[in-house]
């Protein structure tokens with residue numbers, strides 16, 4: 001019994017030495033709890049973020065159905081890249097947040113129809129689509145500009161977005 005108690009004391013002692021604050025066991029416990037919470041919180045936020053992406057939402061606008069090929073159409077993607085460079089890079093950057101979000105992995109966040117509707121009618125989307133509205137608020141109310149693209153041009157950009165590495 002005595003031995004057991006000594007062992008217990010030793011463990012507590014070791015624990016307080018290995019902690020940076022030391023001594024204040026209560027504080028240390030608190031810290032540990034916060035640390036633990038943070039970890040689970042991180043996971044939760046990740047889950048929540050994923051849960052926020054509704055890939056069944058097609059948005060509001062002219063596009064109601066898009067079929068993606070099994071493989072990427074490289075010719076279309078190359079044309080899309082050209083249009084993207086001239087019409088979108090004022091606000092979007094590959095690989096990083098700019099005025100708008102990076103297009104990397106956008107197909108994991110949005111349905112193809114939603115993306116095309118956002119490109120073709122951003123005003124209508126922010127007005128009528130809850131996800132676009134939320135994104136608009138997240139980007140501090142800076143609006144996405146309508147670049148007056150044709151559906152075909154928007155479709156090419158969508159194909160180009162498929163070629164981008166996920167972040």
Ligand code: HEC
Pocket residue numbers: 084087088089090091092099100101102106109110115118119122126132135136137139141142143144145147149157
């Ligand atoms: C004037 C700046 C501006 C221009 C130009 C612009 N965008 Fe945006 N875009 C934004 C902002 C800001 C957002 C975030 C939503 C909002 O604030 O309405 C956004 C959002 C998006 C989204 C949704 C991304 C997501 O993660 O859900 C897509 C897709 C998109 N833009 C594509 C394009 C394409 C393609 C072009 C070029 C044809 C373009 N944008 C041109 C500012 C711009």
